[in-house]
Amino acid sequence: MTTAPFSTSDRGSRRNAATLITGAGGEVGHGLIAALHAAGRRDLVGIDIRELDRPQRERCRETFVGDVCDTTLIERLQSMFEITEIHQLAAILSTRAEFTPEAAHDVNVGGTINLLRLAADQARSHGDLVKFLFPSSIAVHGFADTETKYAAGAVTEDEHTRPITMYGCNKLYCENLGRYYAHHYRQLARDRLDHTLDFRCLRFPGLISAETVPSGGTSDYGPEMIHAAAEGKPYVCFVRPDTRIPFMTMPEAIDALLKLAAAEADQLTRCVYNVRSFSASAQEIAELVREHFPGAKITFEPDPQRQQMVDSWPADVDDTAARNDWGWLPKHHLRSAFEDYLVPSIKARYA
Numbered sequence: 001m002t003t004a005p006f007s008t009s010d011r012g013s014r015r016n017a018a019t020l021i022t023g024a025g026g027e028v029g030h031g032l033i034a035a036l037h038a039a040g041r042r043d044l045v046g047i048d049i050r051e052l053d054r055p056q057r058e059r060c061r062e063t064f065v066g067d068v069c070d071t072t073l074i075e076r077l078q079s080m081f082e083i084t085e086i087h088q089l090a091a092i093l094s095t096r097a098e099f100t101p102e103a104a105h106d107v108n109v110g111g112t113i114n115l116l117r118l119a120a121d122q123a124r125s126h127g128d129l130v131k132f133l134f135p136s137s138i139a140v141h142g143f144a145d146t147e148t149k150y151a152a153g154a155v156t157e158d159e160h161t162r163p164i165t166m167y168g169c170n171k172l173y174c175e176n177l178g179r180y181y182a183h184h185y186r187q188l189a190r191d192r193l194d195h196t197l198d199f200r201c202l203r204f205p206g207l208i209s210a211e212t213v214p215s216g217g218t219s220d221y222g223p224e225m226i227h228a229a230a231e232g233k234p235y236v237c238f239v240r241p242d243t244r245i246p247f248m249t250m251p252e253a254i255d256a257l258l259k260l261a262a263a264e265a266d267q268l269t270r271c272v273y274n275v276r277s278f279s280a281s282a283q284e285i286a287e288l289v290r291e292h293f294p295g296a297k298i299t300f301e302p303d304p305q306r307q308q309m310v311d312s313w314p315a316d317v318d319d320t321a322a323r324n325d326w327g328w329l330p331k332h333h334l335r336s337a338f339e340d341y342l343v344p345s346i347k348a349r350y351a
């Protein structure tokens with residue numbers, strides 16, 4: 001990871017160099033800002049609709065409370081900074097998006113296109129490629145029924161991409177937008193620039209963090225079960241015990257983002273990569289929770305609609321391309337994720 005300059009760039013521009021992180025207050029934002037700061041990055045600019053907590057603020061050179069849909073904010077960023085890298089983490093997750101699909105579209109698609117355009121304008125103004133990192137999701141896949149889902153096993157990036165959720169539709173479309181901006185943006189314009197954006201996208205599975213509790217997602221039953229047990233609270237799981245999707249711990253997700261960001265461009269054979277650490281059923285997660293928190297009270301009361309959403313997601317994904325192209329290697333399987341990361345960190349958190 002290179003360290004970007006802290007202040008005025010060496011080209012005499014009076015704008016400060018910046019790595020932009022939107023959705024900075026979310027679960028991935030927390031981990032990413034901490035990791036980039038620990039790696040010596042002092043050019044971080046965090047944006048979130050709520051004020052960031054103090055440790056987050058202290059790790060950023062500047063922070064903004066604002067909405068990625070607000071074009072005035074985007075113009076302000078354009079005038080203030082020389083942006084070399086953008087992590088567009090702002091999103092309305094899958095459960096919340098089903099209550100307000102149009103608002104989700106505004107943020108997930110409208111916000112992303114604002115930032116893609118900002119990246120293209122930045123490249124035009126400072127003359128260098130802007131790296132654009134985008135977290136996508138297993139929600140871009142869509143199975144009509146569980147028979148097809150379980151028969152398919154681990155799916156590649158291009159298989160079964162007919163999402164049934166607004167969030168999945170938004171993410172899949174933004175993957176395409178990213179590819180368009182990177183390779184075909186304004187392809188008929190005489191003054192088009194050949195290379196403006198270096199778009200790189202990870203399709204995350206369900207993420208489980210010991211440090212933060214998720215909100216608004218549908219894979220949240222995994223982390224919620226563990227956090228509830230650690231707090232001594234009963235948990236009613238909203239999917240059937242046999243429900244299976246891939247998961248990953250948050251430190252592995254951050255590691256994957258950093259590795260993909262740092263990969264040499266000529267190593268990459270595609271824009272979008274599957275990553276996963278282990279595939280687990282809700283029952284398998286519950287059993288490990290009970291093993292580590294013997295008093296845990298977990299019951300299953302499937303919610304038909306949320307069940308249908310998770311049933312439409314693959315039981316596993318094939319991460320061969322990520323392994324081959326940029327050396328992705330998961331650190332954990334389910335048991336080691338519990339023993340080496342989740343249980344010690346969660347116990348410390350609630351101690």
Ligand code: SER
Binds near residue numbers: 093
């Ligand atoms: N974890 C996301 C969600 O549940 C899916 O990627 O919305």
